[in-house]
């Protein structure tokens with residue numbers, strides 16, 4: 001329970017009607033979940049304008065509503081508070097409700113097209129090893145120390161986010177490492193968080209359905225750095241040409257990391273095998289259990305973050321070298337007859353290219369690459385032909401199949417993917433709508449020493465079709481097929 005006036009600290013508002021001394025029992029964004037005494041926040045979303053749900057929220061017991069538009073009729077006994085943007089205000093409101101948790105825990109957010117989950121997972125495991133209670137918010141799951149809290153979003157909604165930070169504070173966590181998706185930044189899900197640091201990994205083609213253009217997508221990521229306080233550190237991958245863009249209007253302390261450019265934190269890849277990578281980090285050589293040259297960036301980023309947070313470099317390197325990769329990222333199964341299956345979450349053109357290039361680097365002569373890949377529905381359609389083209393260019397055989405079709409027709413998604421395939425490549429490409437069948441067929445076609453990459457769904461244990469998530473696990477399917 002909290003007084004409304006306390007929740008509004010730091011927020012510009014107009015009290016349209018009501019009494020700010022009253023208390024609320026919680027903050028709710030979804031009228032369907034509203035509980036008695038909750039404050040209902042009416043957000044104008046991408047699909048719905050929640051102002052239409054105000055009467056329903058009041059029926060269910062809301063006494064206070066946060067609005068942008070004043071309703072034609074005001075109900076008696078209800079507090080109406082008007083702000084410029086409900087979506088942008090709710091983070092701070094929720095932070096006030098949960099006693100401003102980010103003042104009591106160091107929160108570090110990472111943004112970028114690829115590598116966020118990998119780096120956050122590395123950082124949580126690293127800081128736990130270093131002896132700290134630590135939280136993590138990732139695409140795979142949210143965690144408070146070892147406790148797992150399932151999630152459907154990469155970055156939680158602002159109320160859940162503040163609630164989780166508050167729980168981390170209660171469990172004495174010193175750090176929270178979190179992913180900041182570009183959607184979340186634009187929608188203000190991180191507002192109200194006093195960040196200790198922000199990291200930029202890279203940017204490449206994704207989410208153009210949502211942001212419209214690459215320029216807007218870059219600007220979305222840049223906003224995380226533009227709003228960073230002076231006390232925070234800003235750590236960017238300077239090998240990515242947008243690294244500098246992130247720092248342009250950033251008041252925080254600037255730090256850079258790179259493999260190919262001069263930087264504060266410098267790495268050098270020495271060896272890349274199916275067992276791990278050997279690299280030099282600030283002059284020190286070390287071995288890491290993550291596979292793929294792109295992971296050199298992720299390891300370096302985690303190392304640099306630990307250093308920015310004041311950790312000893314040698315201890316950090318030692319601990320990092322003991323860590324396993326995140327679930328569904330370059331996970332391998334080798335069959336009895338020596339066929340290598342790889343499950344990877346590459347669901348962007350750049351990620352797919354990186355992972356295939358890495359396999360091509362490591363494989364030995366005569367080892368063929370067979371790729372099984374699809375593209376998600378209700379997401380950026382422009383990446384579909386590009387991903388198919390990348391798969392065909394860098395593999396010997398390709399099986400185009402379904403990812404999460406969501407509300408789209410899977411066959412249409414596949415037709416769009418096929419547009420990226422040339423007539424010559426088409427001879428080495430098969431289209432199999434059913435993902436289970438596609439994986440089984442890939443295994444059937446494989447000969448000893450061949451390498452099968454199943455890309456796009458990584459850790460996911462479902463396939464979403466028309467709003468329903470059916471159980472589906474690439475790892476299970478590949479394992480089953482390889483055992484036969």
Ligand SMILES: CC(=O)N[C@H]1[C@@H](OP(=O)(O)OP(=O)(O)OC[C@H]2O[C@@H](n3ccc(=O)[nH]c3=O)[C@H](O)[C@@H]2O)O[C@H](CO)[C@@H](O)[C@@H]1O[C@H](C)C(=O)N[C@@H](C)C(=O)N[C@H](CCC(=O)O)C(=O)O
Nearest residue numbers: 029030031043045046047048050053153154155157181183
């Ligand atoms: C496109 C997008 O980002 N959508 C997110 C957004 O929803 P929205 O703006 O579309 O909401 P809406 O459906 O228009 O509804 C507007 C408001 O009405 C409310 N409502 C709605 C219905 C009702 O009966 N009553 C009611 O009160 C809703 O709670 C909401 O507050 O805000 C919601 C609450 O925070 C999110 O759950 C929702 O994520 C949807 C499920 C989604 O699929 N998001 C994806 C695209 C996403 O955000 N992905 C990124 C990751 C990307 C990456 O990893 O690369 C992420 O951070 O996970």
Ligand SMILES: Nc1ncnc2c1ncn2[C@@H]1O[C@H](COP(=O)(O)OP(=O)(O)OP(=O)(O)O)[C@@H](O)[C@H]1O
Nearest residue numbers: 113114115116117118139294297344345346351355
């Ligand atoms: N630093 C990197 N550069 C390029 N590609 C990468 C990098 N790190 C990982 N990848 C590729 O991207 C895939 C997804 O990695 P990860 O889950 O860490 O990214 P993410 O940014 O969290 O993705 P999402 O946007 O879905 O949350 C990996 O499976 C791998 O193929």
Ligand SMILES: N[C@H](CCC[C@H](N)C(=O)O)C(=O)O
Nearest residue numbers: 347375376379403404456457
């Ligand atoms: N967080 C990413 C995940 C994509 C994973 C892929 N399997 C798909 O469903 O498209 C997104 O929402 O775009």
Ligand SMILES: [Mg+2]
Nearest residue numbers: 116117139154
């Ligand atoms: Mg992620």
